[in-house]
Amino acid sequence: MCMYYYWDPTYLLVIIGMLLCLAASAMVNSAMRKYSRVRNSRGMTGAEAARQILNNEGLYNVQIECLPSDSGDHYDPRTNTVRLGAGNYNGASVTAVGVAAHECGHAIQHAKGYAPLNIRSALVPVVNIGSRLGMPLIILGVILSWNQVLIQIGIWAFALAVLFQVVTLPVEFNASARAVAKVEQYGLLTGEETKGCRKVLTAAAMTYVAATASAALQLLRLVLLFGNNRRRD
Structure with a gap:
């Protein structure tokens, strides 16, 4: 068996995925930087905005915590906790309020039993295992004389990670x-500030x-490279 490391056309799929992720990252960084410099007219911090939304929704049991860094904002359904990066927790910018409101959106989803969120939560343990085993199983299958059982299991494990990304989309857009x-x-926020919040x-x-498109392209590449029953010499 020979292992090939030279260029093959499927690398284009990887490059396209990387370019998509880079473009999206540049877009979000630009929007967040712009509106992080715009102080909201009420001078309300992200933590204060989150508390007001949660209280108005009757979610008094949801806690708000400040993370030690400026990143990692998320809602933890296991502990009913909205966690905000230090900049968004203490900041009074349009970005801070928008990010805090988004995480509260997840808390509201959880409280109302939003189906896609429940599906995503149920997939987490399976996806964690699949994402760790996918590529190692494929590589092991190739090493063992193109063992198609291992290769196919690896591809399906990777496909679970792609499915998780797909399910994540409605959860994030809805939040x-x-x-x-x-x-x-x-x-x-005021009318103009709300427009900024929406852009962020x-x-x-x-x-x-x-990220979903990139993962799907990577899955397609794996199928093209390894997903047939012909041993490659």
């Missing part, structure tokens, strides 16, 4: 839609679209 709606409903959240959502 952003809820965020903008609550920001408007509770008057947290839309840009952030595009990173998930790019």
Whole structure:
């Protein structure tokens, strides 16, 4: 068996995926930087905005915590906790309020039993295993004289990770839609500030679209390279 490391056309799929992710990352970084410099007219921090949204929604049991860094904002459904990066927790920018509102959107999804969120949560343990085993199984299958059983299991394990990305899309878009709606409903931002908030959240959502497309392209590459029953010499 020979292992080939030279260029093959399927690398184009990887390059396209990388370019999509880079473009989405540049878009979200630009939007967040721009609106992180715009102080909201109420002088409300991200933590204060999150608390007001949660209280107005009757989610008094959801806690808000400050992370030690400026990144990693997320909602933890296991502990009912919204965690915000230090900049968004303490900052009074349009970005800070938008990000905080987005994470509260996830808390509202959880409280209302939003189906895609439940599906994503159920997939987490399976995807964690699959993402770790996918490529090693494929490589092991190739080493063992193109063992198609191992290769196919590896491809299906990788496909689970792609499925997780697909399920994540409606979860993130819905959380952003809820965020903008609550920001408007509770008057947290002015009209122009809300437009900025929407731009930030839309840009952030595009990173998930790019990540999903990149993962799907990588899966396609694996299928093209390894997904047939012919041993390659």
